Amino acid sequence: MADGIPKLDEEIRKIFPRSDFQLCTIHASRNLESDVRESDRSEIDHDLKAIFTSDTKDSAMERFDRLRDRLSSKYPRPVYNMEKKLGYLFTYFQYPEGIRRSLHSSNITISYLILHITVSAIYKYALM
Secondary structure (H helix, E strand, O other), rough: OOOOOOOOOHHHHHOOOOOOOOOOOOHHHHHHHHHHOOOHHHHHHHHHHHHHHHOOOHHHHHHHHHHHHHHHHOOOOHHHHOOOHHHHHHHHOOOOOHHHHHHHHHHHHHHHHHHHHHHHHHHHHHOO
């Protein structure tokens, strides 16, 4: 799980060659939305949420295709940039539906790590 740091997937695969790689859908959405007019952001945000919460990868692809068809003439570069990352944005569809939500975003993972480190530090401090 990563937020789009260039070449991170390659470095992770060097260490963990059989691992899956998932880009954070929230960061990807924000990146696309940062390159569009403010007046279009709400509708695009709604469409992206529908894409990333689809029940199947096929449904997500169909929704993305409609978004691409609608926006590519107005915002070709941001749409192209997202499209070329779809493989990494849809990795979570390989997993059971019950855990997909936790695989969408690195924000959940980061929150867990911060909580774990904080609790560990408090516990260690209490034992001193």
